[in-house]
Amino acid sequence: MKFYEFFIAWRYITANIKQSLIIAGAVGIGVSIIIFVPSINLSFFNDLIDRTVASAPHITITKEIDTFQRDIRVLDREFEEDLLLVDQTQTRRRDINSYRRVLSEIEPINGIVAAAPFASGQGIIVRGAEERGVSIRGIIPEREINIINIQDDIVRGRILDLGTNDIVIGVELAEELNVDLEDRVTLTGPRGTNRTFKIVGIFSTGLKGPDETQIYIELNAAQQLLDLGNDVTGIGVSIADIYKANEISERIENATGLDATNWIEDNRQILEQIERFRLIVAFINFLIIFAAASSITSVFILLISAKSKEIGILKSMGAKNFSIMSVFLIQAMISSVVGYLGGVIGAKLLIEWYSYILSTATETFLTTEIPELTLNTQYAFIALFYSLLASFLASIIPAYQAAKLNPVEAINA
Structure with a gap:
């Protein structure tokens, strides 16, 4: 890549601030949600697991269960006679x-x-x-x-x-x-x-x-x-x-x-629900990324249409197809990074706001202590990867179309 490609990309960003803000905004909103939702739920899940293993033994050893028969008589009080004799099997741990x-x-x-x-x-x-x-x-x-x-x-x-x-x-x-x-x-x-x-x-x-x-x-x-x-x-x-x-x-x-039961067996349903929720969150994140990528693609199609004459002039001056593609990819990456930073700040503010809301509503929960809610750095890096990937994939097709423009047709358009 050459310096002039960065220069032109920056000029396009500053000259078309509205489109650039749309790209950054789409990425920022997606990043905020991708970080905020999993971070909140991870805080609750970790707190739930910590409380579970702290309030009960990790493993409990007990003796086998005795099984015994017990007769239960149902009486008719008026005639004082047996109406039903139930042979019930009961269990009791030794x-x-x-x-x-x-x-x-x-x-x-x-x-x-x-x-x-x-x-x-x-x-x-x-x-x-x-x-x-x-x-x-x-x-x-x-x-x-x-x-x-x-x-x-x-x-x-x-x-x-x-x-x-x-x-x-x-x-x-x-x-x-x-x-x-x-x-x-x-x-x-x-x-x-x-x-x-x-x-x-x-x-x-x-x-x-x-x-x-x-x-x-x-x-x-x-x-x-x-x-x-x-x-x-x-x-x-x-x-x-x-x-x-x-x-x-x-x-x-x-x-x-002896019998040995553990906290994983006792809380299997909770752990399975956590796994299912993580799958749901992953699917929601995919939808968010797809929506952001669609917005970016739409913006770049409009931008390239508006800049077709300038693209034709650049190509007539000797600009290669790769350089034309690079201009728009650089523009997408810069806007994406700005959107990512804004999204991280937004996620942090959302977490602080949600923590305050929870702290004022403890009486509605089955616990008197609300877990500490923190921004998870792992999800922040995941959001960075996905935001850059989405921006790259969303802009590469419009950028390729721009590079393939015929300079004569583009100038005369």
């Missing part, structure tokens, strides 16, 4: 005994960071006239903090050094019961066992579900309340690479003979 042996078997497995036993079940928490259904989780705090990110969620009080009569509850539940640190509550297990606990910690995960229903007590206290003896409900496992959960789960099952 508890793990000798959990210390299981810990010794799994901790040497490569990729496992930590493991912690737990006892879980349903119960009712009572404070005065207020009572709520809760999910009980008995833990060894020193182990549990390496599995679930609860230590960072504590907003008041503590969870380490949890005594047998201590309890940690969520901030939403504390507000509903109108309690605070040092207050006492009564916890009733599924078999009617009652026990009084002192509140020593209050946590906030940012998710209304756990903050309203989840409570933590010491493992031995939970075993007594849930009538488990020395057994545990399961063992939570934390791993170094969360995307190797399936592989490590299989190793655990081979080593222990």
Whole structure:
């Protein structure tokens, strides 16, 4: 390429500012959407995955499920006779005994960071006239903090050094019961066992579900309340690479003979929805690029028609076909780069605006914390590639047509 080609291309840009702005605007709008939509959704998806793996073990070890038969009688109260006898199959997961042996078997497995036993079940928490259904989780705090990110969620009080009569509850539940640190509550297990606990910690995960229903007590206290003896409900496992959960789960099952489910299996529907959404976004991006390219092509066809006489003069002065093509391709690339820069700025402003809107509407979401929304640099580079490619492909045909113009016909047109 020669310098005069850049010079002529720049003259065309400045002399036809309206057409140049149309090209830059088409590219800019496309770039803004290509960056904004995926960046927003990636922020939400990453936050969702982070919260999912932080609020539950990466892998949960449990014992096989028992299947048993149960007869259900439907009675006619008037005649006190059986109307129907239902033979119903029910299932119940067995508890793990000798959990210390299981810990010794799994901790040497490569990729496992930590493991912690737990006892879980349903119960009712009572404070005065207020009572709520809760999910009980008995833990060894020193182990549990390496599995679930609860230590960072504590907003008041503590969870380490949890005594047998201590309890940690969520901030939403504390507000509903109108309690605070040092207050006492009564916890009733599924078999009617009652026990009084002192509140020593209050946590906030940012998710209304756990903050309203989840409570933590010491493992031995939970075993007594849930009538488990020395057994545990399961063992939570934390791993170094969360995307190797399936592989490590299989190793655990081979080593222990127990069932090992992981966060990928538990959240398969969510992950599949994320993949489907990414495909939809990719298709939308294609449509945006196609629309921008169509606009650029239309502008260049009109521009070349208006500049046909000048093109004929250049060719009569010895300009080669390649030089004529280069003039219009350079013009397209410069306009595209300007549009790209404007699109990046526009995407950044859109993200800031959307973050502000979300921060003022947290009550409409199932979370009290909105994820930090950031402009994803990967999508910015993808948008740069696609914008330049679209501009090049959209302008190459009109540029080729311009290069093929007969100089005599072009001058006389």
